[in-house]
Amino acid sequence: MxxxxxxxxxxxxxxxxxxxxxxxxxxxxxxxxxxxxxxxxxxxxxxxxxxxxxxxxxxxxxxxxxxxxxxxxxxAGLLDDRDGPGVLAAIAADPDLTVAQKQTLSQIYETFRREITRDTDTIEEET
Amino acid sequence: MxxxxxxxxxxxxxxxxxxxxxxxxxxxxxxxxxxxxxxxxxxxxxxxxxxxxxxxxxxxxxxxxxxxxxxxxxxAGLLDDRDGPGVLAAIAADPDLTVAQKQTLSQIYETFRREITRDTDTIEEET
DNA sequence: AGATCACGCTAGCTATAGCAAGCATTTCGC
DNA sequence: GCGAAATGCTTGCTATAGCTAGCGTGATCT
Structure with a gap:
């Protein structure tokens, strides 16, 4: 090592x-x-x-x-950002969630991603 | 150990x-x-x-x-079926989310799953 | 046939994960 | 104020992860 x-x-x-x-x-x-x-x-x-x-x-x-x-x-560095399939696909495939829950979770997820994307775009534009 | x-x-x-x-x-x-x-x-x-x-x-x-x-x-037994290739792993692996967002999304997901378990128990008890 | 290479393994080693025993300090209850 | 409890830490220990050096065997090359 x-x-x-x-x-x-x-x-x-x-x-x-x-x-x-x-x-x-x-x-x-x-x-x-x-x-x-x-x-x-x-x-x-x-x-x-x-x-x-x-x-x-x-x-x-x-x-x-x-x-x-x-x-x-x-x-801890034991998983990469690149590991695992996409969140939306995993939510859709989850057998334990109702359809309403899947929709809510997916919407929250996409809201989070839009927050990050907007922040990133703003910073990049100003730079 | x-x-x-x-x-x-x-x-x-x-x-x-x-x-x-x-x-x-x-x-x-x-x-x-x-x-x-x-x-x-x-x-x-x-x-x-x-x-x-x-x-x-x-x-x-x-x-x-x-x-x-x-x-x-x-x-290897280092991930469960429930947090293996599934929603939690996908959330953790997503590069577009902050750590705080990942935690929030994970907690909402587990709250949903607990709701389903409770509903299931209730239904089983009534039957 | 002999030399060389590739293979999978054994033996012995070092570094450290994780613990038990016990310490110093702070907080709590009387 | 005092004794007990709780807290976070130090010290020294054992078990084992992961390595290097080298082995026996089979395949390949000359």
């Missing part, structure tokens, strides 16, 4: 992300560690960027914080 | 999966190892279920075999 990758840089990012999520959820380090099934000294090291957690641990933390595992993986 | 989990059972599964993919792609162990950036003895151990690869290594192997990373993660 390449030592020039500087995993501690990524580790700091995912660590701060986890700490922010935990604090926003209003739970202590020990409480989250217990829910996630990891030791509290280890969670402290992860949050401070001193240890790089495995995907299994990230999965457990995501579950304990009620955050989707793919979002956690994305932040 | 619990020793009763028997990670070797899962390891055998992902190992066979990788070996099948490799053979179907018509490449040797050394060729795949080189493309994936791992050592060939290690890849041999992984394929034979003797070592449990990290998510980073799985990502590299998936890329070398031109298989989507979520599919590989699903097979």
């Amino acid at each position: 390449s030592t020039s990758d500087k995993p501690r840089e990524i580790g700091k990012d995912i660590g701060y992300f986890i700490r922010d999520l935990r604090r926003n959820a209003g739970v202590s380090l020990r409480q989250l560690a217990e829910k996630a099934g990891v030791s509290n000294p280890y969670l402290s090291q992860v949050e401070r960027g001193l240890r790089k957690p495995s995907a299994e641990v990230l999965q457990q933390i995501a579950s304990a914080l009620r955050v989707s595992t793919p979002v956690m993986y994305l932040r | 619990s020793t009763s989990d028997k990670p070797r059972e899962i390891g055998k599964d992902i190992g066979y999966f990788i070996r099948d993919l490799r053979r179907n792609a018509g490449v040797s162990l050394r060729q795949l190892a080189e493309k994936a950036g791992v050592s060939n003895p290690y890849l041999s151990q992984v394929e034979r279920g003797l070592r449990k690869p990290s998510a980073e290594v799985l990502q590299q192997i998936a890329s070398a075999l031109r298989v989507s990373t979520p599919v590989m993660y699903l097979r």
Whole structure:
């Protein structure tokens, strides 16, 4: 494994992300560690960027914080932006959603994308 | 980590999966190892279920075999059916959304899915 | 036949993930 | 004020991920 990758840089990012999520959820380090099934000294090291957690641990933390595992993986660099099929196709194919829910979710998604596109266009135009 | 989990059972599964993919792609162990950036003895151990690869290594192997990373993660037990190739993975992988938007969309999606589950329970109870 | 190459593997090693034991400090309840 | 509880962290440890060096075997080349 390449030592020039500087995993501690990524580790700091995912660590701060986890700490922010935990604090926003209003739970202590020990409480989250217990829910996630990891030791509290280890969670402290992860949050401070001193240890790089495995995907299994990230999965457990995501579950304990009620955050989707793919979002956690994305932040940890374990998933690319390019992975997975398109959101709209996935929404349409989901068997657990009603038609009304699919429509609502798709509309919210496209609103978000239009927000980003508008911001990007504005910035580019001004530049 | 619990020793009763028997990670070797899962390891055998992902190992066979990788070996099948490799053979179907018509490449040797050394060729795949080189493309994936791992050592060939290690890849041999992984394929034979003797070592449990990290998510980073799985990502590299998936890329070398031109298989989507979520599919590989699903097979390795690092993603659930529910957040594997599906809506949550697609949301996480979307390059056009901010992290905040991804989280909001994921939470709305899971709220919808919980509504469906509750409705289903109610219907079942009444029957 | 002998040399070389490609293959998949074994053996032994280092770095680190993740833990238990215990510490210092702060907060809480009496 | 005091003792208990809760918090976040340090220290030292074990298990294993991933590697390098080298092996035995079969295929290929001269």
